Amino acid sequence: MVLPEYASSTEVAVERWRNGGVSNSRSHDMVAEEVPVALEYNGISHAVMMASPADLEDFALGFSLTEGILQDRSELFDCEIVSAADGIQVQMQIATQRFVALKEKRRNLTGRTGCGLCGAETLQQAVRKPAPVVSHARFSAAAIYAAMAEMQKQQHLQQVTGATHAAAWLQADGTIALVREDVGRHNALDKLIGGLMQLEPKHDFASGAVLITSRASYEMVQKAASMGCGFIVAVSAPTALAIRLAEQAGVTLLGFVRQPGHVVYAHPQRLAPA
Incomplete structure (x- = not known):
């Protein structure tokens, strides 16, 4: 999904140079958009990411799973993309158990500043080690x-x-x-x-x-x-x-x-x- 207010690219005026001089003083280029995207869980903002404003439902679900906020897609009940004054809000409703765990994690981080990895309280949390995979890909x-x-x-x-x-x-x-x-x-x-x-x-x-x-x-x-x-x-x-x-x-x-x-x-x- 791409909101009408936020296309993934936009046209801008540019000045092209070649061999040390202007080769085309009137030209245009297409550049990628970069938009603040706020990820909210049950009404509470968790993170703001700079992202391309497309496929944000996919982004919200993927981020929630890979960051351990959700353990399964069934724990995401609703996802609404809302255009805001300074960016985009992704408003998610998640299972109560997962929200309680997220709030506890946030509570433990209260008062800490300058963390290198957002949401990481300890070195063990910063470098998370997934379980060994069993893959038959070849x-x-x-x-x-x-x-x-x-x-x-x-x-x-x-x-x-x-x-x-x-x-x-x-x-x-x-x-x-x-x-x-x-x-x-x-x-x-x-x-x-x-x-x-x-x-x-x-x-x-x-x-x-x-x-x-x-x-x-x-x-x-x-x-x-x-x-x-x-x-x-x-x-x-x-x-x-x-x-x-x-x-x-x-x-x-x-x-x-x-x-x-x-x-x-x-x-x-x-x-x-x-």
């Missing part, structure tokens, strides 16, 4: 390269603006099931997870792979692994912490995936021969 290098090329074709906002990340789901049959874009790489992954969780029947994250157009940071691996995904493909490098988490969680992690090569950083057993 892909050849050729299938992965083809999927990355197909994802690029479906990055419509990136094609227009050149300013967004994408996350895509690679199905067991080698086809791309869903692509989500955002100015933030974490947001794009949350949107993808939320979109997949909207599908019927309930989505099986153990059957495929997540493709991302960014580096594979710890948070990207944590979010995917928390949903049971055992295969992550990144166009850029992973961090050392992301590699360690992938090793511990049983996640196959590929980086620098650019045909005709890639680097395997963890659990190569899910790579099928060509």
